[in-house]
Amino acid sequence: MINKFNINVAIVGASGFTGLELIKIILQHPFFKISYLATSEGGGTASQLHSSLFGILDLPVKKINFDEIAKTSEIVFLALPHKTAMETVRELMKFPHIKIVDLSADYRLSHSRYIKSYGEHLDLENLNKAVYGLPELFREQIKQARLIANPGCYPTASILAVAPFLKFLKTGDSIIIDAKSGVSGAGKKCETNTHYVTINENMFAYNPLKHRHEPEIEEKLEIFGGEFHKVHFVPHLVPVTRGMLSSVYLRIDNNLELEDPIKYLREFYKNEKFIRIRENPPTMKDVAGTNFCDIFARRNGDLLYVESAIDNLMRGASSQAVLNANLIAGFDEFIGIPQIAIVP
């Protein structure tokens, strides 16, 4: 039985940016306790991996070992590359007391879509059990789940902007999303597209109309709204470390009434603590370091423009993961979830 007020959690994949964010959030979480840290190689301590943790956390970093995880932890966060995540989930799910929040792409998509975007899937059994961890849309399923597929950053920002308006779309009409992400989304790997000189004073689109988050957005919107809409998705890299905007362009069926989209959004999300409806276009900074998704909408004729802002590492990854862990642990979902932005 889970001790509700002192749950041991493992962070597997502790060396990356989302791993660091998980550590930071859980260090300040009143009920979760980091019992196990691992990377693919293992070695050293938390503060050797992340120098900002010097004097804060000196836990040893282990090489991933399933039995050790099972012995030490009740909830496991996986911040691993896809494929590696799948192999780890498959083994960990064999321990019945373990619950998992997987931050990779491995359990986000239906089998057929997964194959198209990422290739073969090796753990169909658990794929069918996984719940997509976007609480505003799938809260009740999350609470019952043992395996959470934590959403991608672009899908989180985009789905939260589009979902409220699905019922106003013309049947079969496509959805245009122009997204902007900070560089931390590209990960800690050093390569041309993360080199300071490439990014600084620059901005550009990448993988336009071909990004792997496109089918994720399409699938979840279809599940939620009951109808398929093609998504045309163009992401851009922006010279900031963290932050994400999703600019959505929808064509509204003029026969349906939608006079004041902001008022409508307020109503739609009225019970959602981590959605803030803004009277002006949201900014990256107002949500940086928090789990908030700020949303704005404006209509002109049949065109509806919706803009959402999240922190790609927080709501787009780690704070949403901890919130999902709160839900599966039976806590109030906002316990220990950052709300105070790092402005200025």
Next chain:
Amino acid sequence: MINKFNINVAIVGASGFTGLELIKIILQHPFFKISYLATSEGGGTASQLHSSLFGILDLPVKKINFDEIAKTSEIVFLALPHKTAMETVRELMKFPHIKIVDLSADYRLSHSRYIKSYGEHLDLENLNKAVYGLPELFREQIKQARLIANPGCYPTASILAVAPFLKFLKTGDSIIIDAKSGVSGAGKKCETNTHYVTINENMFAYNPLKHRHEPEIEEKLEIFGGEFHKVHFVPHLVPVTRGMLSSVYLRIDNNLELEDPIKYLREFYKNEKFIRIRENPPTMKDVAGTNFCDIFARRNGDLLYVESAIDNLMRGASSQAVLNANLIAGFDEFIGIPQIAIVP
């Protein structure tokens, strides 16, 4: 008679960013010579206005005086706020030997559109004579003009991206443009939205669906293509000093053939020295400091995505202005126009 190879030019409004860019370009231009610099207040020298010009240009900065301009100059660049520009043009046009490139919004729009966006117009006579200075679309008229309305930065980037594809649009269909601009576009004025702390590590939309460049884009596309399309325009501020992307989303009439939009763009712009068709989405840096407009396009079903990149201060203002001056002076248009980007 104009001495073709040593033309005296005035820069009126020399204190702002576009004024500085004009100075820098003309200093390196083989045939233009700065004969007169002015600001609304006057006083000091060029290098006191712009400390980077120390040791380079110590010309005195005058308070605007129409007779002095007429005496000293054949071509006048106006980098003034709208309204002020109009009052200056009206007086300068009385001197028949003077030709003007106006960088303000005052002569860009038809009268009716001007009134809606900017209020009353005080110089209808010259408004009717002005030619819109986008050379790829209106080169022959520019050559004959005495007064050039130099295009806005957003319209330049957007029109060059959209114009080639106008004939593929469904009749009456609207055009979606998601644009991104560096902060220099907001001018030298110190205010919250130009404060370093507001912009740095941040990004946000402003005036979505309501920006004054929207009607400018609509009007010029209608003139060029012969049909009106509503433009839905959302600009964003990006934490870079200079640079602009225009991301365009069009719905293509599937009955028309457009198999390879990049190949088509190459053909469309084959004689244009300052358009570069890219095989990958263009970047702000590759055009920074130059007059280039780099364009990329990709199609998926009936959705056509086009992305263009310019330097907002150069192709979006000052280098395009000097190029227009080349045309009205009878020079090859590329004389003295920057082509080498400031990468890295």
Next chain:
Amino acid sequence: MINKFNINVAIVGASGFTGLELIKIILQHPFFKISYLATSEGGGTASQLHSSLFGILDLPVKKINFDEIAKTSEIVFLALPHKTAMETVRELMKFPHIKIVDLSADYRLSHSRYIKSYGEHLDLENLNKAVYGLPELFREQIKQARLIANPGCYPTASILAVAPFLKFLKTGDSIIIDAKSGVSGAGKKCETNTHYVTINENMFAYNPLKHRHEPEIEEKLEIFGGEFHKVHFVPHLVPVTRGMLSSVYLRIDNNLELEDPIKYLREFYKNEKFIRIRENPPTMKDVAGTNFCDIFARRNGDLLYVESAIDNLMRGASSQAVLNANLIAGFDEFIGIPQIAIVP
């Protein structure tokens, strides 16, 4: 009598960057509660002043009123310009139950030094009672104080780097400090030196050898070490929002033993939770968002180089202020003080 576990605090001067940081820290502090927010003008709510607080704090913002402050609050944080601070302190000190942490320069200096740097002082009575709020050097006095002069950002970083080595200096030798500050240190006021275009891709010194923090450093080091050393201080503005480095160059008396300055620092600060001795030069990011001061030292011959890093808004202002409030309230000093950096 102070209720130790639920103390009402006022933040006067809530509109600036340090005001916002105070709000954010106290919102997360277990024992302090914001009972009163004020600005010089008053009006609106906390979230109207700071849009990131939307949904977090909607407390009304009052126009400064001494009686209201006295009625609502036990501890008052003043984040006001100097002079204004002094006038406010003078009035508030008349209420015997009130304790004050003043973030301005008004109570940091001896009378004679104050006059030279800032002009006339209007509250000599309290000037003599104020304690300089640098806990590592003056902890016991702080605990007894009613009025804390919270140190400047440059002095905090510099004094913590120099103080341990004072006894190794040659008698009368001067101290060289080359400091670097993020732009938030220049405040929220919009002016040329805070314009994005001025700062971005730029760096420069300002007020070299003439900055008003120079005498503050000299005075406090003299008080602590018992001997006067001239400080030569050159601050630079760096294109980051928050962060500060202080690079100190000292000449060591070769007759004194100092083999391993890092080891020595560790010993000197062994009981200090918010000092971290680094084996490599500290970085701005490792301390951003925290109260830490990270220090490194290296010696070559008689030259000792010491580098310290702080967050100018936190250890250099607001988190140090709250720590001082902890001390005067009798709490453990680290209660509610941020320790987790905002990396990445």
Next chain:
Amino acid sequence: MINKFNINVAIVGASGFTGLELIKIILQHPFFKISYLATSEGGGTASQLHSSLFGILDLPVKKINFDEIAKTSEIVFLALPHKTAMETVRELMKFPHIKIVDLSADYRLSHSRYIKSYGEHLDLENLNKAVYGLPELFREQIKQARLIANPGCYPTASILAVAPFLKFLKTGDSIIIDAKSGVSGAGKKCETNTHYVTINENMFAYNPLKHRHEPEIEEKLEIFGGEFHKVHFVPHLVPVTRGMLSSVYLRIDNNLELEDPIKYLREFYKNEKFIRIRENPPTMKDVAGTNFCDIFARRNGDLLYVESAIDNLMRGASSQAVLNANLIAGFDEFIGIPQIAIVP
């Protein structure tokens, strides 16, 4: 015999940042013509190496071949790593018509200092012939040289700041230099210290008191001034792409007269076109993209503070290299050398 007005030059090491800067400068140089481009691997064209050159330069990029270089070129710029540079110089110097500007460290130091900092030297013969390419100090020797050792960026900024004041130093006193460099100085290699997320919103010292430019500064100052002074050198990495400040702290012999250091600097450098003496601390931006070195000085008692600013890629590498090539080719040194900064 050299045709003075159309000299073929080779750029060997064309893929890095300094290689690109060389290409850009020479493309705009009236008398130099790029006849040969090479990298260690070869392959592709200039615009495939550097996408900003698309449409500008499509010269093929060769694998380094000494005979080809000798056949095609009269002046060779080497932008290669040290050691590789040395091996290339040794071969190229066998062709008597070839003159070389080497941007590496290989010929900058005396043999004994080279060994200490970089290890064995394999080309002592040419090491003895090489001239250090700092024109303000060694112009006449440069004009006669076949092999120029182009100075490092830090030494250029530092020596130009210190040299004028050498005669005021106390005998044997050491020199303190706190330097700041943009990230392009770290080269195009992708690694942790060039990752955007490491650099952005950050600043830190590296190799303090141990950087390999320290002996270069010491040696050249000794040669110029006739006396050895120990240099204590601490470089910092700054979140800008290009730019460099050198903050110098000197102790002046109070017996010598130096009332107005700015006036003195003006006199010292009165014939130097690429030195600008500033009345305020120089900024990175005012010299970005140019060959200028801007210098400021201020004295307080026996402390003299001097601050210089250069563009690390230009005056610190490529534009100084082309200027040296001008000198060895017998041209006026300022022909084709960038003077107009890339502000804003």
